[in-house]
Amino acid sequence: MSQQAVIETEKLTKRYHDFVAVDKLNLRIDEGEVFGFLGPNGAGKTTTILMLLGLTEPTSGTARVYGYDPIREPLKVKRIVGYMPEKIGFYDDLTARENLDYTAWLNGLSREEAARKMSELLEMVGLAKDAEKKVGKFSHGMKQRLGIADVMIKDPKVAFFDEPTSGIDPEGVDQILSLITDMARKKMTVVLSSHQLHLVQKVCNRVGILAKGHLVLEGSVEQLGRESLGGGKFRIQLQVADPATKLIDAIKSINGVIDVESSNDLLLVSCNDDLRPQVARAVVDSGSLLVQMKIEEYGLEEIYLKYFRES
Amino acid sequence: MSRLFVVCWKELADHFSSWRFIILSLLVYVAGVMIIRMAAQNIRSEVTDATQFVFLKLFASGETSFLSFQTLFPFFILPIVGITLGFDAINSERANGTLSRLLSQPLYRDSVINGKFLAGIITLSILVLGIVALVAGMGLYMIGVPPMAEEIFRLIGFVFISIIYGAFWMSLAILFSVFFRRIATSALASIAMWIFFFLLVIVGATVPIEQAILISRVSPISLYGGAIQVMLIPNHPALWAAIQQYRELTGVLVEPNPLSFSQSLLIIWPQLTSLIALTALCFAVSYIRFMREEIRST
Amino acid sequence: MGKFKAVCYVACLILFMALIGGLLAQPAAFAMSKDAVSTSSFVPSQAASTEEQIKLDSKYPTISSYAGSSFSYDVDLSYSGGKEPRTFDLGVTVPQGFTASIAPGYGEGGEIRAIRLDPTKNYPDTIKVTVRPAYAYLVPEPGEYSVTVEASSGTIKGSIQLKAVVTAQYNLSLDPATGRFNTDATAGSDNYFTIKVTNTGTADLNNIVFSSDIRGMPSGWSVTFKPEKIDLLKIGDTREAEVNIKPSPKTIAGDYIISISAEPDAKIAFASMEMRTTVLTPTIWGWVGVGIVVLVIMGLAVMFMRLGRR
Ligand SMILES: Nc1ncnc2c1ncn2[C@@H]1O[C@H](COP(=O)(O)OP(=O)(O)O)[C@@H](O)[C@H]1O
Ligand SMILES: [Mg+2]
Numbered sequence: 067m068s069q070q071a072v073i074e075t076e077k078l079t080k081r082y083h084d085f086v087a088v089d090k091l092n093l094r095i096d097e098g099e100v101f102g103f104l105g106p107n108g109a110g111k112t113t114t115i116l117m118l119l120g121l122t123e124p125t126s127g128t129a130r131v132y133g134y135d136p137i138r139e140p141l142k143v144k145r146i147v148g149y150m151p152e153k154i155g156f157y158d159d160l161t162a163r164e165n166l167d168y169t170a171w172l173n174g175l176s177r178e179e180a181a182r183k184m185s186e187l188l189e190m191v192g193l194a195k196d197a198e199k200k201v202g203k204f205s206h207g208m209k210q211r212l213g214i215a216d217v218m219i220k221d222p223k224v225a226f227f228d229e230p231t232s233g234i235d236p237e238g239v240d241q242i243l244s245l246i247t248d249m250a251r252k253k254m255t256v257v258l259s260s261h262q263l264h265l266v267q268k269v270c271n272r273v274g275i276l277a278k279g280h281l282v283l284e285g286s287v288e289q290l291g292r293e294s295l296g297g298g299k300f301r302i303q304l305q306v307a308d309p310a311t312k313l314i315d316a317i318k319s320i321n322g323v324i325d326v327e328s329s330n331d332l333l334l335v336s337c338n339d340d341l342r343p344q345v346a347r348a349v350v351d352s353g354s355l356l357v358q359m360k361i362e363e364y365g366l367e368e369i370y371l372k373y374f375r376e377s
Numbered sequence: 378m379s380r381l382f383v384v385c386w387k388e389l390a391d392h393f394s395s396w397r398f399i400i401l402s403l404l405v406y407v408a409g410v411m412i413i414r415m416a417a418q419n420i421r422s423e424v425t426d427a428t429q430f431v432f433l434k435l436f437a438s439g440e441t442s443f444l445s446f447q448t449l450f451p452f453f454i455l456p457i458v459g460i461t462l463g464f465d466a467i468n469s470e471r472a473n474g475t476l477s478r479l480l481s482q483p484l485y486r487d488s489v490i491n492g493k494f495l496a497g498i499i500t501l502s503i504l505v506l507g508i509v510a511l512v513a514g515m516g517l518y519m520i521g522v523p524p525m526a527e528e529i530f531r532l533i534g535f536v537f538i539s540i541i542y543g544a545f546w547m548s549l550a551i552l553f554s555v556f557f558r559r560i561a562t563s564a565l566a567s568i569a570m571w572i573f574f575f576l577l578v579i580v581g582a583t584v585p586i587e588q589a590i591l592i593s594r595v596s597p598i599s600l601y602g603g604a605i606q607v608m609l610i611p612n613h614p615a616l617w618a619a620i621q622q623y624r625e626l627t628g629v630l631v632e633p634n635p636l637s638f639s640q641s642l643l644i645i646w647p648q649l650t651s652l653i654a655l656t657a658l659c660f661a662v663s664y665i666r667f668m669r670e671e672i673r674s675t
Numbered sequence: 676m677g678k679f680k681a682v683c684y685v686a687c688l689i690l691f692m693a694l695i696g697g698l699l700a701q702p703a704a705f706a707m708s709k710d711a712v713s714t715s716s717f718v719p720s721q722a723a724s725t726e727e728q729i730k731l732d733s734k735y736p737t738i739s740s741y742a743g744s745s746f747s748y749d750v751d752l753s754y755s756g757g758k759e760p761r762t763f764d765l766g767v768t769v770p771q772g773f774t775a776s777i778a779p780g781y782g783e784g785g786e787i788r789a790i791r792l793d794p795t796k797n798y799p800d801t802i803k804v805t806v807r808p809a810y811a812y813l814v815p816e817p818g819e820y821s822v823t824v825e826a827s828s829g830t831i832k833g834s835i836q837l838k839a840v841v842t843a844q845y846n847l848s849l850d851p852a853t854g855r856f857n858t859d860a861t862a863g864s865d866n867y868f869t870i871k872v873t874n875t876g877t878a879d880l881n882n883i884v885f886s887s888d889i890r891g892m893p894s895g896w897s898v899t900f901k902p903e904k905i906d907l908l909k910i911g912d913t914r915e916a917e918v919n920i921k922p923s924p925k926t927i928a929g930d931y932i933i934s935i936s937a938e939p940d941a942k943i944a945f946a947s948m949e950m951r952t953t954v955l956t957p958t959i960w961g962w963v964g965v966g967i968v969v970l971v972i973m974g975l976a977v978m979f980m981r982l983g984r985r
Contacts, residue, residue, distance in 0.1 A: 112673070112675075116671065116672070116673065119481055121477065121480060121481070121673070122671035122672070123669065123671075140485070141483045141485065144481055144482060144483040144484075145483040147481065148481075149477070149481035150478075151474060151477040151481075151674035153474045153675050154474060154478070154674070155473040155474020155475045155477075155478065156473075156474075158473065159391075159394075168387055172383050172384075173482060173483060216478065228674075390982045392982075393978060393979055393982035402975070420927055421927055421929060431925045431927065503975070503978065507971050507974075507975060510967050510968075510970070510971045511968060511971050513967055514965065514966070514967030514968035514970075515964060517956075517960050517961075518960070518964030518965055519927075519928060519956070519964070520928050521927070521928045521956025521957050521961060522925050522926070522927060523960050523963070
């Protein structure tokens, strides 16, 4: 724990009258992580982010961003934090560039630096062509991408993305997520809040699952998957005409296979990679007949369903 | 501080590229032209041998007429300009979803209100200075009598008080824009206040004197109206009552001497401070509300 | 002849009796002897046998009028004593510088030189005698002039003396020298224009002074004349005077009506004219005014360009 905690909360609580939106949340996010902040609608994700940004005051508990209190030292926090709100909005009668320029200016960037960065970022998010168009004419996806550029222009140390994928078509989602992971590569801490677990899990190296204001689960995707399902990331299901123990051993000996379970003619292989070719060869080599084979990706979805089915 | 100027500059740019400002300037400058035309008609009959401040008459002619500074400024132009520049200051950003983004930038929340207010004041000042300069210019061309130093001081005083009064309406509108989420609601609330004070002044003309005095000390329209009367009309008929009494007592007929500029300032000091206090009050309430408020984009 | 004497005797008797009767009926008649005589002449037919004579009479034998105008008299002619109508030549004697004409009745018809009178008519005929200055440019001096109207036919003559009293006419006219009744003036500075005053009367005028009045006049104006006074203005003479209008520096630009009048000391004549004076803005302030307006517009334009986007 020598590493500096980017975000640290302690018993962070937000209460709206009788309703507890965030309940004694203890959270730690380290530098360079892409942290998936997951949970169904109304779980309290946005409220937590607002408290971390100083946009709302916690009822009790503390929040720290790089050691700064967002309420007491709002400017210090806001200098290093980027935030893309849930319902992103821009000044409709300004162009994309003018909108970014305003943010750049508010962050004290020099004119030349701002101009250079704006062109770079607009290129990066694929809006170079539309830079001089008024944002009022932008589609939701374009605004979302402009939002990413808007976060990036201040070179934040930590960036919060609140529901960046909601209301966007699948290709758009891929584009946005790949932009965000590109950012992560720049040694930036990213907090990605979403209720669409299956969309974001791929890009997160750690997730926290929030339900009714409680953090119910926390850890890396693999770790969580393993912990809850005792296996790897993938599960290959294959049906063989007459499974022999020799075959099970052969499969077990394949590099990357974690575990093999068998029940009658059904074999369940858990592994870290897509090992279908190797498994298929092993079956053929053992002389058995392969009836069918399919692969299932394990992930947070099941965990998610598990946890939220309960609630 | 510098962030405040960034907000102010951006807001100024917004104003200057908006239809709103173009319509406002049209309103203001058309009013200016009408005032000068009205003054052109009246000034000859109003300027007598005793008139010391001929140039000032341009701004104070046709006192009772609709098309004069004394009527248009307190009742119409400044409330309209102030309200128009302020009624959606905060809630339009909220509705647009830009407020969350703006407040996640490194600037204090009050810089947002202050920057917007400052930009509004600058815009307002440009409009007021514009109309006064326009009337002065056209008037000078028309009557050919240059202003004296005293008259220039008085005009500066008039502009200054007008800006404060416009700022009051703007701060009131900003207050509503902080309180009400919906732009239509804040606009309506501001207009309602305008109508309320308007009616209060009209009612003030019919009620007994004690109540009328009370109204004139509370209603910003009366405060401002009284102040500019003293500024623009150095020997205002209001002074004549005392003169009349003196005449009845002593039988000596005296013309009311024009007040000096400093004396006029002294007379309107209470009105001025009341206006500033009202403006400050609106601000204080806006701050208290806005500073600790939750900024949620949905 | 005896018969003629007898007629004369009877006539004298009747006349005597009539005199006595008249004396009894109207004792005061003698007091107006002149009238009585003239009245007696209006009884011609009864006195047909009396001497043949012509009488001229006028109800208004003295007329007074301004120099240069004409005098019209109605003259009654009564012819008596004759038996048949007779033509009388008519003549008028006028002083030098006058001319006269005679017209029948009360002025109808053309000019006549003679008139035929019927002695049997018991009312007089009337002619209209008009006396006027002979030359329009030579106005007669004021004074009394006598005019004699004469009617003659052979030895029968009659005449009447009429009197024309010529009085003097004092008249002035005042006009701008240029004929234009408007002028420009700059506030605070001297503005000159010329007026001319003419004696259009029939007598010389002395000590004519000028005065001015500005309607609803703002103070601080001065209107001065050069010369201030005209000592003598002969009949028909014209003099020019220079007017200097100096509006006060605080005058509001626009039109002012200045009324200028001329009047002799004796206040026997008066002339006035109105001058529409357009007070112009002193050029410098006009330009300053235009400058301010231009600055406002330019300032706004610059603001729009600097601040307004796109
Ligand atoms: N101003 C408020 N007053 C009362 N309840 C609120 C308020 N803001 C949010 N909530 C409630 O708090 C809960 C958490 O909201 P939020 O943090 O926005 O959830 P999400 O995880 O979807 O972002 C929701 O149930 C919401 O209804
Ligand atoms: Mg949310």
